[in-house]
Amino acid sequence: MKKIQKTLAMLLLVVLMISACGGAENEATVVEVPADIFKVAVVMPSAINDLAFSQSMYDALLAIQADTGADSFEIVYSEGMFIVDDAAAAIRDYASQGFDLVIAHGSQYGSSLQEIAPDFLETSFAWGTTVDTFGLPNIFAYEARAEEGGYVNGVMATMLSESAVIGVVGPIETGDAKLYVDGFAVGAAATDAGTEVNTNWIGSFSDVALASEAAQTHIGAGADVLTGTAQMVVGAIGAAEENGALWFGTQSSQSSLAPSIVVANQVYRWEVVLEDMIDLIHGGTYGGQSFEITLANGGLVIEFNGDYALPADVQSAADATIAGIIDGSISVFP
């Protein structure tokens, strides 16, 4: 009897584990496809609809697919790969299945990729945000010059803040999050040196509750305009909306979440660099180069929320700042 019970327990656990895999769209079985289909696999730390980092990459792949047609561009993804070991297993799995390009979308996946890529020299890998290809011939690196949009948002935020206190909610002081936050602070200081920009690094990319609390802390400290980066900011946007503070987004458009308070978003358009990578792969180059998205190359776009009535002077200041960064007359980090 005890043996039967233990077997049943094991079976139940297996079923539970299998169900647990349901969330991650890890489509390990790939059907036979004609050779002219370009196959891309992407491993992402959060959900494809996180309104932030992961969604920016997923939307870019969909944009390429819309251009080239689903018949010639296949996308497979594993989302929610916040455990690096799981992500590494998925990356190796995709590489061994013969994908043309395997994207490890997260700087935390770098060391895994460095280990895996040399075993699959016929597969091209891309990872970001970084500039480091580890000197390997089959790794591309990509980066967002997030400080550019950060600067533009900082200019607008400072002009809109009546209290002259602005709050920033960041995850961990690294990568494009740090670039964005630093650029934002420089843009704010260039507009009005007297405006206080308070930054809160909450130490997590996923702690929505703490992000919300960080936003409330900023509001308690007098902030009437907030910004933030990474997927946990949905909590901060909620807190901003509840307290009537304005919000500036980055990575993806966050306007749909709180149309009345989101002023503008810096949107990442990774397709600009992905298309270059795909061309290189077709030409036989599998890596060894790094790319960046900028306002100048159209990889970064400032998207204004149509539901928010932006004052004309702020709009023209934003337009002038964007033009200045593109033509080089404004240097974010001189």
Added chain:
Amino acid sequence: MIEKFFTEAVLVGIIASGIRLATPYLYASIGETFGQRSGVLNLGVEGQMLLGAFAAFYVSLTTGNLWFGLLAAMLTGLIMGLGMAFVSINLQAVQGISGIGFYLFGLGLSDLLFQKLMGTVVTVSGFRPIYFPVLSDLPIVGQIFFNHNILVYGAYAMVFVAWFVLNKTTLGLKIKAVGESPEAADSLGVSVSKIRYLTISFGGMMSGIAGASLSIALLNVFQQNMTSGLGFIAVALVYFGGWRPIAVMGGALLFSMVNSLQLWVQVLNIPIPSDFAVMMPYVLTIIALVVTVQRVRPPSALTKPFERGH
């Protein structure tokens, strides 16, 4: 530098924020306290919270009724709790491992349902802070204690209900007896299985409410893995509080207020690296845990399956 802290806005902010942040921990850890006092360790709290958070959010979104959402979270947690009870009592599985299985199940299923039923992050209008005539308008005290939503107050009320049940009722005595010496309890006619089913399913229900407190009261949004380890901290808080509801509340408040304090440390531009600031609540919890563990003994039958006649 330190004088920056001693302003009304900062002190009120830290305490009010600590009270609010402690809410999900309280629901989850009070529920877990009951399970552990009866001898069952449930590490699936996080998964129960995630499913509870999703159920509450989705039902509130589709029906427009937050109470239906709360009920859905309770039911979801209850079902998860019953599952955990079946595995640990009837099948006598190793509790730690099966709890992790339930956590992964909750994590995966909540995400799957979110992707299939909603597709993108949206918001609901959640429970609003309750306005108490006169009291809410009081300076300082009003902002700290009388400016929260109903689920915040419910969490603190449950602490005292739990204390009363565990210490002043026959049921509490039975729960503790089952957790300390199931054989003795059994020989006196107490059904060990029944008590454990009761405590674990109650714990599941409380975890469901903990999830709802995030998705329809504090954050008003659902996102994949939104609990972000909160359920595991709730389990740690049970140890921290030495399996006593009031002390568990003390631990939850301490953890939350230090977390809130570290947010202010950064906002006030106090020159402590952010990495050290975010470590503060965890370091303090570990220190307190080390001190507590030497002082309090866990329930003797914790994690041990019970089988009659063995």
